[in-house]
Amino acid sequence: xxxxxxxxxxxxxxxxxxxxxxxxxxxxxxxxxxxxxxxxxxxxxxxxxxxxxxxxxxxxxxxxxxxxxxxxxxxxxxxxxxxxxxxxxxxxxxxxxxxxxxxxxxxxxxxxxxxxxxxxxxxxxxxxxxxxxxxxxxxxxxxxxxxxxxxxxxxxxxxxxxxxxxxxxxxxxxxxxxxxxxxxxxxxxxxxxxxxxxxxxxxxxxxxxxxxxxxxxxxxxxxxxxxxxxxxxxxxxxxxxxxxxxxxxxxxxxxxxxxxxxxxxxxxxxxxxxxxxxxxxxxxxxxxxxxxxxxxxxxxxxxxxxxxxxxxxxxxxxxxxxxxxxxxxxxxxxxxxxx
Amino acid sequence: xxxxxxxxxxxxxxxxxxxxxxxxxxxxxxxxxxxxxxxxxxxxxxxxxxxxxxxxxxxxxxxxxxxxxxxxxxxxxxxxxxxxxxxxxxxxxxxxxxxxxxxxxxxxxxxxxxxxxxxxxxxxxxxxxxxxxxxxxxxxxxxxxxxxxxxxxxxxxxxxxxxxxxxxxxxxxxxxxxxxxxxxxxxxxxxxxxxxxxxxxxxxxxxxxxxxxxxxxxxxxxxxxxxxxxxxxxxxxxxxxxxxxxxxxxxxxxxxxxxxxxxxxxxxxxxxxxxxxxxxxxxxxxxxxxxxx
Numbered sequence: 001x002x003x004x005x006x007x008x009x010x011x012x013x014x015x016x017x018x019x020x021x022x023x024x025x026x027x028x029x030x031x032x033x034x035x036x037x038x039x040x041x042x043x044x045x046x047x048x049x050x051x052x053x054x055x056x057x058x059x060x061x062x063x064x065x066x067x068x069x070x071x072x073x074x075x076x077x078x079x080x081x082x083x084x085x086x087x088x089x090x091x092x093x094x095x096x097x098x099x100x101x102x103x104x105x106x107x108x109x110x111x112x113x114x115x116x117x118x119x120x121x122x123x124x125x126x127x128x129x130x131x132x133x134x135x136x137x138x139x140x141x142x143x144x145x146x147x148x149x150x151x152x153x154x155x156x157x158x159x160x161x162x163x164x165x166x167x168x169x170x171x172x173x174x175x176x177x178x179x180x181x182x183x184x185x186x187x188x189x190x191x192x193x194x195x196x197x198x199x200x201x202x203x204x205x206x207x208x209x210x211x212x213x214x215x216x217x218x219x220x221x222x223x224x225x226x227x228x229x230x231x232x233x234x235x236x237x238x239x240x241x242x243x244x245x246x247x248x249x250x251x252x253x254x255x256x257x258x259x260x261x262x263x264x265x266x267x268x269x270x271x272x273x274x275x276x277x278x279x280x281x282x283x284x285x286x287x288x289x290x291x292x293x294x295x296x297x298x299x300x301x302x303x304x305x306x307x308x309x310x311x312x313x314x315x316x317x318x319x320x321x322x323x324x325x326x327x328x329x330x331x332x333x334x335x336x337x338x339x
Numbered sequence: 340x341x342x343x344x345x346x347x348x349x350x351x352x353x354x355x356x357x358x359x360x361x362x363x364x365x366x367x368x369x370x371x372x373x374x375x376x377x378x379x380x381x382x383x384x385x386x387x388x389x390x391x392x393x394x395x396x397x398x399x400x401x402x403x404x405x406x407x408x409x410x411x412x413x414x415x416x417x418x419x420x421x422x423x424x425x426x427x428x429x430x431x432x433x434x435x436x437x438x439x440x441x442x443x444x445x446x447x448x449x450x451x452x453x454x455x456x457x458x459x460x461x462x463x464x465x466x467x468x469x470x471x472x473x474x475x476x477x478x479x480x481x482x483x484x485x486x487x488x489x490x491x492x493x494x495x496x497x498x499x500x501x502x503x504x505x506x507x508x509x510x511x512x513x514x515x516x517x518x519x520x521x522x523x524x525x526x527x528x529x530x531x532x533x534x535x536x537x538x539x540x541x542x543x544x545x546x547x548x549x550x551x552x553x554x555x556x557x558x559x560x561x562x563x564x565x566x567x568x569x570x571x572x573x574x575x576x577x578x579x580x581x582x583x584x585x586x587x588x589x590x591x592x593x594x595x596x597x598x599x600x601x602x603x604x605x606x607x608x609x610x611x612x613x614x615x616x617x618x619x620x621x622x623x624x625x626x627x628x629x630x631x632x
């Protein structure tokens with residue numbers, strides 16, 4: 001893989017929002033963005049964890065309006081470009097226009113892996129607004145290879161510049177990533193990307209396999225600050241890629257410093273693989289469910305793992321956080337009725 | 340008794356389900372099905388049922404305008420803008436099942452009757468029809484500061500019209516939560532789930548009320564009474580469990596099972612739209628009869 005080039009997108013300021021219950025402040029965003037900019041990170045994604053418009057009772061209210069955070073990040077960077085995430089059904093074209101107005105340069109439009117056609121409107125508008133446009137196919141482990149390719153081609157046809165396969169649940173095994181990225185690389189003309197989660201401790205391995213098979217866009221979260229057990233740990237990724245002779249343009253030392261001095265103090269507890277996040281990967285459940293499941297388990301006196309396993313059985317997709325309390329309540333009632 | 344002559348524009352999932360529901364209706368006579376795809380299942384079924392088929396869209400109806408006095412528009416928001424103009428000029432009544440929302444909103448158990456004279460009324464969205472009654476019911480006990488709804492439907496029941504109108508769905512439903520539901524602020528989210536076997540339509544309603552000192556029993560009673568009202572015309576509409584009250588947040592979990600008139604019963608999202616549309620049309624028909632007496 002020597003000589004290859006990979007473009008990294010840092011997601012701690014979006015995916016990481018899930019891990020801190022969407023409590024980012026302008027000050028935190030400015031400090032992190034400045035340090036990432038200094039380390040020459042190409043793209044920094046900033047939004048509510050569920051994308052633009054995600055602040056809600058369903059997903060959690062943002063402490064600070066995300067547009068303030070986005071604008072702060074834009075103003076803090078000279079080199080890095082700011083990206084936003086948008087899930088049709090949650091955010092609309094209106095939010096996209098606002099993001100473009102305040103200086104976002106990339107929009108990532110995310111759908112469930114089988115529902116790409118709801119993104120046509122948004123991908124076209126993103127292109128019209130002059131943004132680099134990325135299609136994001138979430139929960140990719142829930143569809144067979146052919147379906148994934150079919151949906152990726154739809155996003156390509158709508159005008160996407162890049163299509164990512166997203167392992168939202170951190171459920172993929174390396175051979176599954178290999179098969180899929182190879183199929184995407186063989187069928188698309190545009191760049192292929194991969195977004196990993198570390199719930200089964202496989203984010204790095206899966207990422208390296210993806211790069212081997214032709215993915216040129218990779219996501220990372222510094223200090224693993226992402227949903228569930230976090231994503232591929234960015235500063236570790238940079239070191240590994242350097243050892244492999246793969247160019248990213250990012251400063252390894254500066255990333256390590258940022259992780260230790262700025263991001264680590266933000267985390268109340270370090271991002272480890274705990275019972276809950278392990279079950280997310282094992283049962284194939286959307287990573288952002290973790291904090292909600294833990295909270296519901298406490299409230300209804302359940303084991304969070306039981307809640308998550310049940311959600312996996314019901315084939316729940318990203319965005320269905322309302323199912324969590326309902327399942328928790330029903331499990332609690334079942335236990336009571338046994339007596 | 341003289342029935343009101345009605346026609347359907349749009350031979351997709353919603354239009355065809357509506358057609359099946361209108362068979363043997365005591366107040367309404369379905370005379371025509373208007374579509375643009377001659378191969379569509381809807382137009383084929385209409386022909387089988389002996390209903391006049393027009394396969395060149397609204398243009399075809401202009402030439403046969405005596406066929407119907409009230410039209411249901413089950414196409415898309417974009418198409419409706421054109422249809423509304425044409426039908427306005429022809430002085431026909433319209434019930435709009437798209438998120439175009441040109442005319443005032445109608446949600447039967449909340450404001451049926453208040454727009455009986457309007458020439459164009461809008462049914463908001465499936466999520467709106469399912470949740471606005473609940474927000475209204477909560478608001479009867481304590482003022483609703485903020486209402487947020489999450490509609491989850493099976494991928495199979497979301498046709499091309501729905502998929503092209505995702506933004507419109509969220510925006511129009513949010514407006515409905517405010518204007519008809521009575522919430523000071525509304526938000527709507529829609530999720531498509533491809534699980535097999537297809538999931539039943541479900542709606543979660545979160546209401547943040549202005550003050551948490553209210554009688555919990557009265558709140559639950561108000562919601563349950565409203566569910567009964569909706570069940571009168573949407574038999575498969577029900578609570579998944581009792582409402583959950585947490586301080587000033589009331590959470591209601593609903594499910595809508597369709598009657599299975601056209602698409603299978605998981606497509607409750609279609610059913611609530613078509614059942615509501617029929618209910619509104621029946622009221623208009625009865626009003627028209629009273630007028631002429």
